[in-house]
Structures are given as C-alpha cells and as structure tokens.
Amino acid sequence: MNYVYQQVLQRMIGHLTQAERTVLQLLVQRIVVAAGGMEHVGHYKVLITHGGGEVSSYTLAMLRAAQLTIAGRAPKTFHLRVATLRYAGMTQATLDNLNQGYSALFFHDDPRVELLMVENRDVQPFNAQRPASSVGREVSQRNMLLLGHLTSGDIRATLCNDTYLAFGEFYQCVATWNGGVHAMVSGDSPRKQSQYLAWLKKTALATGLDFAPGKPMSLNRLFARMEEWSIACYRDLYGEHYVGSEELGRRGYRHLAYIGIADLLDDVDVPRSTLLTDFLAHKPDPFVFHFSHPAAPNPLLMAHLHGLQAQCLRELSYEHGVESFIRQAMDYMRHRKIPNALIAEASGEDGRILSTTYAQEFFGLDEGQLTCLLFAPFIEHGERLEGFLRQCHPGMLVALPELHKALQGKPAADMLQQWLVDTSGLPLPILQHVYRKRPLQAERGILACKPRFTQSEAPTARLSGR
Template sequence: MSTIHEQAMNHVYQQVLQRLIGHFTRAGRTALQLLVQRIVVAAGGMEQVGDFKVLVAHGGGGSSSYTLALLRAAQLTIAGRAPRTFHLRVATLRHAGMTEGQLDTLNRGYGRLFLHDDPRVELLMVENQEVQPFNHQRPASTAGRENNQRTMLMVGHLSSGDCRATLCNDTYLALGDFYLRATTYNGGVHALVSGDSPRKQSQFLAWLKKTALGAGIAVPKGRPLSLNELFARMDEWSAGYYRDVFGEHYVANSMPSKASHRHLAYIGIADLLDEVDLASASLLTDFMAYTPDPLGFHFSHPAYSNPLLMAHLRGLQAECLRELDYEAGVEGFIQQASRYMRRLHMPEALLAQAGTCEGRLLASTFAQQFFGLDETQLVCLLFSPFIHHGERLEGYLRQCHPGMLVALPELHKVLQGKPSAEMLQQWVADTSGLPMPLLQHLYRKRPLIGPNGLPRVQAGQGAAGAVQMSSQ
C-alpha cells in the first residue's frame, strides 16, 4: 500500500469513526471508552495491542450487530491514538435456516463499517464445518444442505416429533465446532468478545448439557478451566449426540484443532449494553442499515428460533395428531409467540396470513427451499412412526395413509431389513425423506425424548460459571 493510499484510507476510517460516534448515545460513548480500556488491558498494554487478535461471532442479530459496531469503533479509536491497533476477526455460522436477507444484512453492515478491504479485519464464514472467507453471494453448500436435512429428520423422529428439537438441535449443536474452528483458524485469536448476558449463556449451556445427557453421553462435573476446554467439551457433546442419533451410520468429520498455542481470553461487554435500547438504536437502523429478517433462524430464543416454520409445524401437529384445524394450531402458536415475533419486526401482514391457505403455502415453500422437506415428510416426522419397532406405524397409516394399512406387515419387514418389495422400500423412503439404512436404524431405536417431553436420561442442573458463546 502506497503512503498516499494509506493516508487516504486512514482519513476514510476516521470519517467512519466520527459517524459511528455520532450515532452513539452518551451511554454508548461511555461503553466505547470502557471497551477500549478492556481490550488494551487484555492485550497487555498499548505497546502490545497491535499484535492482539480479537474474535466476535456475528449471527446477524441486533445484539451482535451493535457489538460489532462497538468493536469497530474501538479499533478505529485505538488506531487514532497509537501507531497500530488490534486485528478483528468476524465469524458467522452459516446454517440451513440462514436466508438471503440475513446474508445481505451482514454484508451491508460490513460495508457501512468499511470492513471489507481493511487489512486489520478478517471476515469469515463457517459452513458445513469448513472455514471460508465471507461471501454473501456464495450459494449454500449442497453437501451442507443434505447433511442438515438428514439430521433434521433424524432428530425429529428420535425426539418423537418435538418441534423445538427438530428445528434447533442441529444449529445449536454446531456451535462448539464453530467456535473451535473460528478461534484456531489461521493462527488463532487471543480473545473472544461477546455482548451476551451470563444468564443467556448459562441457559444455552444447560440446554446443551441436557441434550447430551438425553443421548446417554457422560457429562463431566465441574466447570471447564478455559474457553478452549469449554469449546472442545461442547464439540465432544455434539459428536456424542450425533453418534447416538446415527449409530453405525455416523461419519465423523475432520475435527478442528482442539489445542491452542495460547490461552483464549474472554472480554464480556453485556454490562456495557445494559443501557442500550437496540430496538430504537439509530446506530443499527440508520448507520448499519440493519434489517431483521422475520423468515430466518434466530439464536436468541430456541422456542421461537424460526417462527414461520414453527407455526407451520404446530399447525400440522394440530391437524394430524390432535384432530384440530391447521389454523387452530397456528393461532395457538401465534398467540404464544406474538410478543417475540413483533420484536423481530415480523410484518403484520405476515402474521395475519399465518394459518390461511396462503400462509400454509408460504411456510411449505420455505420448508422445501431451506430444508428440502415437503409437507408429507414433515407430517411423517411429527408422527415418528418408525422408532421403537414401529410402535406408531399403524396409527400413522390409519391417520395419513389408510390405503397402505393392508401393507402394514410388509412394511414391518421392510424396516426390519428382511426381503421385501422394492416398491414398498421406495414408498417409505419417499414418504419419510430418509434412506433405507437410516429408517432401519430408527426402527431399532428408542426415542431420545420420553412421553413426558423430557430426555430419557434426566439432565442435572445448568452448567454454571461458564462463558458467553451465543452467535446471535
């Protein structure tokens, strides 16, 4: 970079900083100064800050968008006071429920912060356990989409059609692998910055621990001694869960490095965001051009992680399993989740459409586009007819495919792996969306969630004292 070009870019960066500071409230400016202090202290002083690498996980939500803007302001503030400033790594977990709208919001925010061409900034995306440079126009990985579809179906069947487990487990379980890769990639980082509250983090770890215990995985007592150990433990729980779900069909992926050559520091800033009203922050709405996508997956609340698809599943559940109208199931969910859905700025027209024929078609199209599942396969998932030696198979056929009742004994033979008609094998595979080996594996498995909605192995108390990890 020539001296003239470097001077010109420094001038641009200072203009970005001034615009950023102009959108901070008094509390925001105080938070900025405190964040600068925390980073300098963590780096070991202003003389060392130029060699310091910081990671922020960015899922596209309002909280992580504000945290990123605050970090960028801190980076540029230090650059105006010292010869060098810290390096910033921004990493995003790309999952099946991430929409083009969410990717566009990420890219637009990066552009407003002038991150794309700054050599002090690294923009990454982890997709299907692979670290790549961020590119909002890159199509979703075909292999990743297929893996997600298969996992979603297996989790749905083994959780007895539990809607939350079906939609959330695969995405949340991927976080251990995500953090291992994001923190160790290309020489690693020195610190992780997060704006998540200790309560939110503790709830997530308690959920992860409960999920692991439900799959029969041994969970060590005591808290991890470091972030590195915590992320490795999360990844081990995830791998153990998938090993239980898929059995002999589990294929281990290339593991990220679990050892780091350095201690990974944690810089929490939840206390600095307490006075910030994210819903009305001009930093997000005006400067970052932040636009929440109501159709996408949201990390902030597992019960409402994907409102459109969750409402659709509740509607199908009411229609097929509870002898109610589809609309009644959707309306029940909307009433329960309306407050949260409005926080996501879900359009009123979309809320009004939910439960109608048009809303059902939209949700079905969404499920097909992002998860590759049609309504027949979703209904099959909700019934979970194959698990535990097909104990629900007759009821499923009677309710959804009465013309196949005559073939019930032969279908059991199909699922037992005995010689059977190829036509029946194809029918079961098409109806479920799963290949025959996995269907036969389901037939031999007990559900991970019992009739009371709890894991077969009851979880203990929440994991206390750990660190923030969400990528909302």
C-alpha cells in the same frame, strides 16, 4: 485509507449517545488491558461470532469503533475476526443484512479484518452470494429429520437442536483456525451463555459416554469440551451410521481471553440505537431463526408446523393449529417486528404456501415429509406406523406387514422401500436405525417444557451471537 476509516469512525460516533460513548471508551480500555498494553495491541487478534441479531450487530459495530479509535491513537490496532455459522434455513435476506452491515463498517478491504463463514465444518471467506453447499444442506436435512423422529416430532427440538449442537463445534473451529485468536468479545449475558452450556452438557451426558470431570479452567478448554460434547451427541444420534469430523482435539496454542460487554449494555436501548437502525440499517427478516428464543426460533415456520400437527395428528383444521400458536406467540412476534400482514395471512392459503416454499427451499422437505416427522411413526419398532398410515396414507394399510419387514432389514419389495424413503426423506438404513431406537428422553430436547415467549424466561443459546 486511514482518512477514510477515521471518517467512518466519526460517522459512527455521531450516532452514539453519551452512554454509548462511555461504552466505547470502556470497551477500548478492556481490549488494551487484555492485550497487555497499547504497545502490544497491534499484534492482538479478537474474535466475535455474528449471526445478524440485534445484540451481535450492535456489539460488532462497537468493536469496529474501538478498533478504529485505537488506530487513531497508536501506530497499530488489533485485528478482528468475524465468524458466522451458516445454518440450514439462513435466508438470503439475512446474508444480505450481514453484508450490508460489513459494508457500512468498511470491512471488505481492510486487511485488519477477517470475515469468515462456517458451513458443515468448512471455513470459508464470507460471501453473501455464495449458494448454500449441497452437502451441507443434505447433512442438515438428515440431522433435522433424525432429531425430529427421535424426539417424537417435538417441533422446537426439530428446528433448534441441530444448530445448537453445531455451535458446540463452531466455537472451537473459529477460535483455532489459521493460527487462532487471542480473545473473544461478546455482548451476550453470562446467564444465558450458562443456560446453553448446561443444555449441551446435559445432552452429552445423556448419551452415557464418559467425559473428563470438573469444569474447564480456560476458554480454550471450554471450547474443546463443547466440541467433544457436540460430537458425542451426533455419535449417539447416528450410532453405527455416524460419519463426522475426525479433527477433535484441535487446540489453540495460546491462552484465549474472554472480553464480555453485556454489563456495559445495561443502560443502552440496543433495538432503538441509531447506530443499529440508521448507520447499520439493520432490518429484521421475518424468517430469520432466533436461536436465543427456542420457544419460537422461527415463529412463521413453527406456526406452519403446528398447523400440520393439528390437521394430521389431532384431527383439527390447519387454521386452528396456526391460530392457536399465534395467539400464544403474538406479543413475541410483534417484538420481533414480524409484519402484521404476514401474521394475518399465516393461517390462510397464502401463508401456508409461503411456509411450504420456505421449508422446501431451505430444508428440502415437502409437507408430506414434515407430517411424517411430526407423526414420528418409525420409532420403537414402528409403534405409530399403523396410526400414521390410517391417518395420512390409508391406501398403504394393506402393506403394513411388508413395511415392518423393510424396516427390520428383511427382504421387501423395492417399491415399498422407496416409498419409505420418499415419505420420510431419510435413507432406508437410517430408518432402520430409527426403528430400533427409543424416543430421546424429554430433557434432551432443547425445550421439553411449556413454551414461554418472554425474553427473560426462555432458555437460550446466546453464545451464538444471534
């Protein structure tokens, strides 16, 4: 097999420019130094988180090239752990893209490589054909709905915040699982990582809970702190209904090093690198979530939600809402290489059906439940409930007093209780919890400000490897 792996390496090197070959040599040097020398590198395990984005795909390929380069120079090379967070909305096309890259890099039969996927805190071997967990889907659906209602129907917070919070636990999980790792490699910029950490910390502090003061002095402690912040946010979100992991405090038994290579990529045009486009055959999925761009993490789905919002909340047409959003996001959508045909049909019936099908398949939500989420009629003791009924369910106006009773926990007809559950997608106890809550403060949404579509301006979560 060593001959096969060296053939893979030679094919990869054949795609590298001179600048990229320099990046490879510097990456090899950084890993060897972090390991304590070539004599120790065979016992070194490196983590990379991978969501299928261009930067993380390119970084992964470079890391594989470094692994095989060292294997050709020393008796042993470092071990590699590749971890992916399976979030709600991850399409089969994204999974296939990941798997295709792994096959091109000859990962599947290499004992020096671990391919992991984490879903709802459960760590499993990567398998592109494994269906999404029904439990994980239900949890994600509930989190998404609850966040949507408690942020008064903020579209970006609805789509992004649950996954951002999940990343807070994800890093600690994959860094400590099964003996842990020695180092983490990332191509993400420190500035963008800092923006994500600042958001997570600010969101956690807004819960009013007490946390240890000061900055964590090691990556181990940072991941533990991120997990603590994330769990605190979920506890605050659900209140007495919180049911979560009690594994808080998992610790790695060794110091965890960080090997950043963002500075090495300054002179590399990653999207046009043939290592990415030809060797890995990386193909962007129009419906993939890009959490590094929360102004439009999933432009087609966001356009659909803006259409529903215009139709049901602003008394405009669905087409008006979609087209208004697309005008703002057009340059970004083209940068994302979303096909012009999909953009053109987004405001039409075919585009609406496509987005509705996607929302139903991956989130289990129909148009009525999405509209209810955007209206957020239950918060602050049902302040918007009458307006919601008048606009979307006029036949239920006569039952308004009884609906309030059901939401207050008072006796009410089973039929009305079931109507609330079916219309919202949330269990009645959670709806009663929402009824008693005030909207989350604006700054607790991932982006409460005016949307921006430039890569340099949008707050990001690039630790995610997307």
